[in-house]
Amino acid sequence: MKAKTGLTSYLxxxxxxxxxxxxxxxxxTIFFVAAPEVFFAPKFHQAVMTTLxxxxxxxxxxxxxxxMGEIDLSFASIFGFAAWVFAGSIKYLGFDPFLxxxxxxxxxxxxxxFMGCLVxxxxxxxxxxxxxxxxxxxxxxxxxSDSKSITIIAIREHWMYPLLVGKFYGFPMQIFWAAIFxxxxxxxxxxxxxxIHVHHVGDNPDSAAQMGVxxxxxxxxxxxxxxxxxxxxxxxxxxxxxxxxxxxxFGFLLxxxxxxxxxxxxxxxxxxxxxxxxxxxxxxxxMETGIVAMGWSGLWRQFFNGxxxxxxxxxxxxxxxxxx
Amino acid sequence: MEPIIELKNVTKKFxxxxxxxxxxxxxxxxxxxxxxGDNGAGKSTLIKTxxxxxxxxxxxxxxxxxxxxxxxxxxxxxxKIETVFQDRALTPQQSIVWNIFMGxxxxxxxxxxxxxxxxxxxxxxxxxxGFTSNLIDANSPVGNLSGGERQGVAIARAIYNDADLIxxxxxxxxxxxxxxxxxxxxxxxxxxxxxxxxxxGHNIFHVFDISDRFIIxxxxxxxxxxxxxxxxxxxxxxxxxxxxxxxxxx
Numbered sequence: 001m002k003a004k005t006g007l008t009s010y011l012x013x014x015x016x017x018x019x020x021x022x023x024x025x026x027x028x029t030i031f032f033v034a035a036p037e038v039f040f041a042p043k044f045h046q047a048v049m050t051t052l053x054x055x056x057x058x059x060x061x062x063x064x065x066x067x068m069g070e071i072d073l074s075f076a077s078i079f080g081f082a083a084w085v086f087a088g089s090i091k092y093l094g095f096d097p098f099l100x101x102x103x104x105x106x107x108x109x110x111x112x113x114f115m116g117c118l119v120x121x122x123x124x125x126x127x128x129x130x131x132x133x134x135x136x137x138x139x140x141x142x143x144x145s146d147s148k149s150i151t152i153i154a155i156r157e158h159w160m161y162p163l164l165v166g167k168f169y170g171f172p173m174q175i176f177w178a179a180i181f182x183x184x185x186x187x188x189x190x191x192x193x194x195x196i197h198v199h200h201v202g203d204n205p206d207s208a209a210q211m212g213v214x215x216x217x218x219x220x221x222x223x224x225x226x227x228x229x230x231x232x233x234x235x236x237x238x239x240x241x242x243x244x245x246x247x248x249x250f251g252f253l254l255x256x257x258x259x260x261x262x263x264x265x266x267x268x269x270x271x272x273x274x275x276x277x278x279x280x281x282x283x284x285x286x287m288e289t290g291i292v293a294m295g296w297s298g299l300w301r302q303f304f305n306g307x308x309x310x311x312x313x314x315x316x317x318x319x320x321x322x323x324x
Numbered sequence: 325m326e327p328i329i330e331l332k333n334v335t336k337k338f339x340x341x342x343x344x345x346x347x348x349x350x351x352x353x354x355x356x357x358x359x360x361g362d363n364g365a366g367k368s369t370l371i372k373t374x375x376x377x378x379x380x381x382x383x384x385x386x387x388x389x390x391x392x393x394x395x396x397x398x399x400x401x402x403x404k405i406e407t408v409f410q411d412r413a414l415t416p417q418q419s420i421v422w423n424i425f426m427g428x429x430x431x432x433x434x435x436x437x438x439x440x441x442x443x444x445x446x447x448x449x450x451x452x453x454g455f456t457s458n459l460i461d462a463n464s465p466v467g468n469l470s471g472g473e474r475q476g477v478a479i480a481r482a483i484y485n486d487a488d489l490i491x492x493x494x495x496x497x498x499x500x501x502x503x504x505x506x507x508x509x510x511x512x513x514x515x516x517x518x519x520x521x522x523x524x525g526h527n528i529f530h531v532f533d534i535s536d537r538f539i540i541x542x543x544x545x546x547x548x549x550x551x552x553x554x555x556x557x558x559x560x561x562x563x564x565x566x567x568x569x570x571x572x573x574x
Binding site for chain 1: 375413422428429463
């Protein structure tokens with residue numbers, strides 16, 4: 001057996017994000033060839049980049065949760081809850097939008113902590129607990145809003161609006177915020193005690209506990225982080241649309257989960273990839289619009305979404321099974 | 325001399341089963357204590373209670389003369405007690421370096437990790453404990469290592485943290501003769517530095533060779549505390565065990 005060279009070692013160490021990049025590049029190549037007039041137009045990409053950040057804000061924290069060996073479905077409702085707190089606090093309580101943003105994110109974090117406590121102290125499977133929370137929170141939003149939306153048009157005049165969702169050389173500002181979010185997440189995941197403990201807990205929680213890692217707290221923080229990401233996504237969505245509505249965020253539920261797995265994070269915990277998740281998010285975002293841009297009926301969208309998820313997961317099988 | 329660690333009348337129950345029944349023991353500075361007993365005697369429960377994995381239902385844990393409350397694994401490691409668990413407590417998908425520093429990472433402010441420093445230290449320590457292959461470095465996943473090498477990583481973790489007491493739970497199980505000898509060398513080195521070892525084993529010959537004192541556990545109770553003046557050979561130790569555990573008491 002020969003020692004790995006620098007390049008082979010790099011390829012082996014980064015096979016998951018690299019293959020996610022390959023899927024992204026492959027799909028984009030098909031789109032560019034099939035619909036050059038649409039895909040060579042910068043405006044099309046600027047439009048995709050309006051919604052792509054929302055997927056990124058949801059997918060990246062989910063990578064942490066899946067790495068920890070858990071799943072969280074409640075993010076799609078926390079998205080709506082945080083946005084409701086944001087819009088409602090501005091419209092009905094007269095909060096400054098910046099304060100509303102902080103309160104909204106805090107609301108997302110709070111529900112994330114609630115989710116974490118449910119899993120840790122309630123000893124309920126995260127799949128079931130978060131499914132329950134998904135409907136519970138959404139139901140709460142329907143009841144308190146009487147299924148009516150909240151419009152906050154005046155927010156356009158606030159200094160925060162152009163800074164968060166304005167345009168910079170035609171590109172939506174939220175794509176830059178998403179980039180900052182990814183860089184911070186990368187360092188949290190690979191260089192911070194929290195991220196490393198998430199890896200250990202997902203790999204073998206008993207070993208982590210025996211070595212003094214606070215497994216319960218790590219789990220709770222992880223769900224809290226997911227709540228924060230969902231909160232940010234919800235607030236950006238409200239800013240873009242000037243409106244909160246009761247079903248807001250629900251459409252991202254399966255797309256964001258697909259983004260995690262297309263991005264190369266396996267289901268079994270202990271490993272994952274942040275950059276892979278970015279490409280996974282890209283695949284999902286472009287699939288949503290690319291099919292229609294190619295001239296196909298929108299009816300095909302879910303079919304191709306499903307196809308690319310299955311093909312990507314089959315491809316990721318080549319990275320091998322779980323090491324035990 | 326003040327013991328490094330002392331257990332007084334510790335009881336631990338799991339449902340209706342009493343895994344530890346008023347067990348008491350101590351480990352002094354610079355000594356190697358062998359803890360022996362049959363399967364199900366309560367050895368692993370005793371170790372896990374001692375290092376805070378399990379909370380005792382009754383009894384006291386005293387560290388360097390002070391009774392401790394809310395004892396847990398983090399506090400045990402902060403008190404310079406390191407354990408090489410029977411299952412080695414490794415995370416196989418993570419690298420050697422992350423495993424060596426698990427739970428005691430070298431940190432910058434705000435919790436960011438000194439990655440380069442950790443890798444440098446890990447590479448140094450795995451060479452010290454005898455990893456000679458160029459195919460293995462600090463970034464290699466633990467899951468790709470052999471059983472002996474994994475044991476080496478678990479021991480490297482204990483060495484790095486400069487422990488006052490190292491607890492080895494069945495450290496020679498499933499190891500080759502050479503790997504077993506390495507474990508013995510490690511124990512002797514630790515002892516030579518004035519540190520203590522609690523050595524748990526099935527193999528009486530291994531335990532006898534390495535230990536200064538012996539504690540025999542049966543059905544959760546400490547039934548004998550002997551030193552090498554009491555038993556001169558492994559056969560004598562086996563006889564004591566047979567007479568009390570298998571013959572006398574039952």
